[in-house]
Amino acid sequence: MVSTLQFSNGDRMPALGLGTWKSGPGDVYKAVKEAIALGYRHIDCAHIYGNEAEIGRALAESFSEGVATREQLWITSKLWNDSHGAEDVRPALETTLSNLQLDYLDLYLIHWPVALKKGASFPLTSDKLISLKDLPISTTWQAMEALVDDGKCRHIGVSNFSTTKLQALVKTARIKPEINQIELHPYLQQPSMLAFCQENNIYLTAYSPLGSSDRPNSLKTDDEPVLLDDATIASIAKTHGATPAQVLISWAIHRGTAVIPKSVNPARIKQNLAAAEVSLTPEDMQTITALNLSRRYVDGTIWVVEGGAYTLANLWDN
Numbered sequence: 001m002v003s004t005l006q007f008s009n010g011d012r013m014p015a016l017g018l019g020t021w022k023s024g025p026g027d028v029y030k031a032v033k034e035a036i037a038l039g040y041r042h043i044d045c046a047h048i049y050g051n052e053a054e055i056g057r058a059l060a061e062s063f064s065e066g067v068a069t070r071e072q073l074w075i076t077s078k079l080w081n082d083s084h085g086a087e088d089v090r091p092a093l094e095t096t097l098s099n100l101q102l103d104y105l106d107l108y109l110i111h112w113p114v115a116l117k118k119g120a121s122f123p124l125t126s127d128k129l130i131s132l133k134d135l136p137i138s139t140t141w142q143a144m145e146a147l148v149d150d151g152k153c154r155h156i157g158v159s160n161f162s163t164t165k166l167q168a169l170v171k172t173a174r175i176k177p178e179i180n181q182i183e184l185h186p187y188l189q190q191p192s193m194l195a196f197c198q199e200n201n202i203y204l205t206a207y208s209p210l211g212s213s214d215r216p217n218s219l220k221t222d223d224e225p226v227l228l229d230d231a232t233i234a235s236i237a238k239t240h241g242a243t244p245a246q247v248l249i250s251w252a253i254h255r256g257t258a259v260i261p262k263s264v265n266p267a268r269i270k271q272n273l274a275a276a277e278v279s280l281t282p283e284d285m286q287t288i289t290a291l292n293l294s295r296r297y298v299d300g301t302i303w304v305v306e307g308g309a310y311t312l313a314n315l316w317d318n
Ligand code: A2P
Pocket: 019, 207, 208, 209, 210, 211, 212, 213, 214, 228, 243, 245, 246, 260, 261, 262, 263, 264, 265, 268, 269, 271, 272
């Protein structure tokens, strides 16, 4: 059984969901259908992944075939960086809803604390970036709050936010952010973020929980440690008759976070869901704590361009 994280209004988000970043055309439709048929009830999407229309088809078919109802599913999506302007937020959500063939989202997140000019594409140059002074998060957030008022999304939150940025948002928000979706795994444990969020009634969702080794080469370095090959994780997996991926997923759930492993492979989609049954001991959790390297796989350097408004220091506030 997948546990749930309960919000103050009583809604419950399944702690384990299917990630869809990097799930390509053709694959993602099958992956989402398969996942729902197997019992996944949480699908994590984003406009920028470029695959929401295909996910929408999988959702619509799953509903019409009676595999699941809309109410049983938790669907998250994310506002892209080029739609932070007050007048751009609603149309962006409407595009996502239309692609996903849904009337509402369970959760809508600001994807990055980074603003881009409308339609800006890669490679980025400084003129395509807008600083947070010129287009503050508070402006974008007010437009997000209006979507909740209208019933277009049940919950709103953020992604890739530092504790500093969360703190500022919590202070000014009429509707508090309920989720921060960030990179979390044994090599990037972010304990002070976890503590801050627990104190402020914000849940964390762990992205790249398996180390996202399928991300584009431009987001990789030659010397990076491979999380799925970690010897300590492998030995813990062995004691539970589990796989390393299952230990990584179970670890996230044991920390009280949600987790969204991505797979387009039916056997691994099934294996990852079964991680909900893997029960790690306090000793296992302690052993894994010692693996922290504070090592980001998705480090935000794509937002750092010559003469631009963003640096790694102002992105992560460290
Ligand atoms: P695939 O989609 O072919 O299964 P993350 O969730 O951290 O972004 O990681 C996704 C990567 O991990 C993808 O390359 C995915 O490949 C792979 N993956 C997903 N589940 C498993 C698993 N149970 N064992 C090994 N690799 C996995």
